[in-house]
Amino acid sequence: MAKIEEKQSKQKIEITDGVLIPARDDSSIFSAWRISFYGAIAALVVLPFLSPEPYSHVLKFIIGFDENWRFDIGNSGLVKTFEVTVLSIFFALFIGLLVGLGRISRISFINRLCTVYVEVIRGIPLLVQLFYIYYALAKFVKIMDISAAVIAMAICYGAYIGEIFRAGIQSIPKGQMEAALALGMSRSQAIYRIILPQTIKVVLPPIGNEFIALLKDSSLVSILAVSDLLRRGREYASTSFYYFETYTMVAIIYLILTLFFSRLVAIMEERMKINANQS
């Protein structure tokens, strides 16, 4: 009896601010995903076809095609958005791993430091952090737009990913560490050889979610003079005055990207489930 009650009181509603992950066995979300994804692709194709002015021009401008549909990487908002996202997630993973290890460290100074970092970062809106880091850094060094953006995003997401690593490490059964120690391994050998390799599998799906969240949040860097998708859209709108049409296209592109990656994360999760069930 007591056990059941305890379980119930611990039940949590699991709703994150991320996108819904469309798993195949969750038919309502999966069909909603299909409607949104193929709907968005249809809109992306049909709108420029029906009225090239302005939709086709907007599309060319933000994705980075010139008049003759030649791709110009320097002017591509899409490429810039990916650049910021991929670089940020890379450094965020690095910071996150260190913070996750720090959060389980037995050295109380390191433990405290990492916990404070996580608390502080998670308590400040990302947009405020972006401004803060950009202008704080600008006081000391003259850094390029994109580095400031990447540093700020990585510092922020490092805190969230650190919590994912911590939870992942703590989800490995205690017996694994004990068996390793009983065999004479040191704690760091046990973490490196036994715990972390098993953690990777557990943290991959939530890190996929963070990647999607970061992709969306990367639109915030458009305020830092980074010519990402949103900023290219703003540039186009402010000269052509096609505000509504421009932001329609920008929204559709973001939607397609996030839906595409959320399905990718779902496929990854399904693969892992299959692997786990094969035992």
Add this chain to the structure above:
Amino acid sequence: MPIRVKVINVSKNFGNVVALRNVSLEVRKGDVFFIIGSSGSGKSTLLRCINRLENVTSGEIWVEDDLVTGPKANIRKIREETGMVFQSFNLFPHLTVLDNITLAPRIVKKVDKYEAEDVARSLLKRVGLLDKERAYSEQLSGGQQQRVAIARALAMNPKVMLFDEPTSALDPEMTKEVLDVMRDLADEGMTMIVVSHEMGFAKAAATKVVYMDNAEIIEMGTPEQIFDNPQKERTQRFLKNVLKS
């Protein structure tokens, strides 16, 4: 026979919970030392203090000439000398059977890879699993996993093996295959401390039996003394309950 493990007046508290109270015992070379007792009586805690997975609150433990409980204890050496087998096997699921066995010798003792694999194969042969060296733990039955776990502990060439309820997660058939391996070990002269309620095995293989209750040693003696002629009332009651079930 020389003394392998000596526990002197050991007490262990977890906060307010007393897990061990003034426990003393001696394990000699070649002993198969059985510990029985009801749940929560401190059996696991005692084993875990011997390889220092737990620190004692007071008292001393020696493994041969090494003081386990001292502040300057060489923990790594102590753990090399004591192999441990767990109720839940605790094989490393991301490694093959062979890597499970060779990892610790290679990174702790710096044994050469090929040498470690040779040793691992001879151990696998001993536990009857030579054909499983490429398997992962999820592909093995519980009994097979536990036999690999025993081989893994033996690969460090320990002087004492600690078994914490090695068969209580297994069904009778798999229990037998694990007990057979343990029996072979005992016959080869391995010093073993075994927490288990396999009375048949204890009667056949144990050289000494200790009954623990409520953090204390209640009675200690040969298997005949404890099983056939227990002196303390608590021991009698416990044995009656165990044999009934």
